[in-house]
Amino acid sequence: MALPVLPNGLVIIVKRECETCRMVVPVIEQLNNGSLPVTIYVQDDPAFPESLAPIHDADLSISWHHDIETVPTVLRIENGVEVARTVGWVRDEWHRVTKQSSLGPDLSAFRPGCGSLSVDPDLVDELRVRFGATTLSARRVDIAEAEDEFEAMFDRGWTDGLPVIPPTEQRVMRMLTGTTRQPTDVVAIVPPDLVEITIEKVAINAVMAGCKPEYLPWVIAGLEAACNDTFNIHGVLATTMPVGPVIVCNGPGTRAIGMNSGMNVFGQGNRANLTIGRAIQLIIRNIGGGRPGEVDRATHGNPGKLSFCFAEDEIGSPWTTLAESRGLSPTVDAVTVFPGEGPRCVVDQLARDPESLTNTFAACLRTLHNPKSVLAFDAIVVMGPEHARVYAEAGWDRDRVLEEIHARLQIPGSELIRGAGGIAEGVPERLNGLTLPKFRPGGLLLVHAGGGAGLFSAIIGGWANGDVGSQPVTKEVLP
């Protein structure tokens, strides 16, 4: 939309609701009798000020396009160009801008103005769409007046089975304020259909998921981490196993956006945790074309495929963070994606020494997917604070904890071969004489999270690991 041209002379923008605007009416009347023509735009009451024939800036286009943030604003226009401006009432400034003197002799020298309607938080999103949204390129879809907009989202196949927020242009524009990146920037190529996704499409799906703009960089980083051959979201989606992208968030930004790392960390109730993970899964569906029953062939799936995203409790942790253990600075924000099933609980309420507690972890981890399965799957141990305290008091650091668990999971081949223990599942007979580790080196990830009460931890089991399946990927979150 072309910038509306202002008439030469003095242009004054006011609103009746503003006390300063009402106070300066006599000053404007003074100016109106001066040598420069005076044009008054009023934002709210078309009749204000009664004495001065104002023009109603009904759609706020004058105010929007001329960046009016405060009323009153006085502009001096020469040859169609703004050459001077002042806001509020500062007598000396009004003298300078209007080239007149002795204005408002009965008034005090200074009174601040009020906020312009064009920057009113209740209006600004709509104005941004009205005057500035021509850059968005997504197809516009009309919802009929008689159509329920939430039902319309279901009818078009755009949801994960829960209602979504309709992605109106103003909501998407607001979402885009959460990133410095351009709407046209390509973020990733999304499987299974291998479609390039732009920031704009990320924002649309983030709106639908219920994200706030400040979550958007986390969604973008999560997508970058998931959509590559290393993490292999294609396989994570397509597998018959019950896994989805588990997103572990690190860094000071987790606290700034209010993520939960404590009580009920995997559960309901935290908007950031639930909507960041949900946005990524909606994108796999809507952009990648990955839908259950189609490329998604999961036998059971798990509820975390709606969203499984949480923050590490770094403040209360005795250890370095997960992201730091994966090579990033603890001062940066980061996401780690892991192909995970639902969490299971590890209960040990009696161990007060690290050896005993580690024996419990090893025994529980041994059963992952099958007690006779080795090397094929990774896992995340999510250590609850009360368990972590046992290790902290004994002086075990992150590496020591993991080493001790690994040491207890070196399993004789005789227990693992097919048929051993009356269980057909197992490794080939030729491995009988060997000792095999339950987890490959680096196959256990350790995260500190959970509520302060409860001698519990959690295990999140993984999926086919390594180059044949999926590797965890850590990415920095950038603004």
Add this chain to the structure above:
Amino acid sequence: MTSFANRVVLDPTNERHATTVERVGRPTSLKGLTVGLLDISKARGDVFIDRLEERLSEMGADVKRYKKPTFTKPAPVDLRHEISVNCQVVIEALAD
């Protein structure tokens, strides 16, 4: 002026229109045709494919074997191309 745009939403999908590719006609006989057998690298898929190779060879087909590096990822584009130029028929073994 609160809701003029609320009845218009932005399309969250990839906005791609599926292209339809015509299938090759079903052959009346496999005799003399080259049949590709694609092993997706799942456990025991080779058992099934070995048996298919025997049966197809008996029927007079020229059998070529192919294998994906891993069942968890799509077949590499070069492999797909190789099969498409060398074979008239392809059978993919999917199950464990």
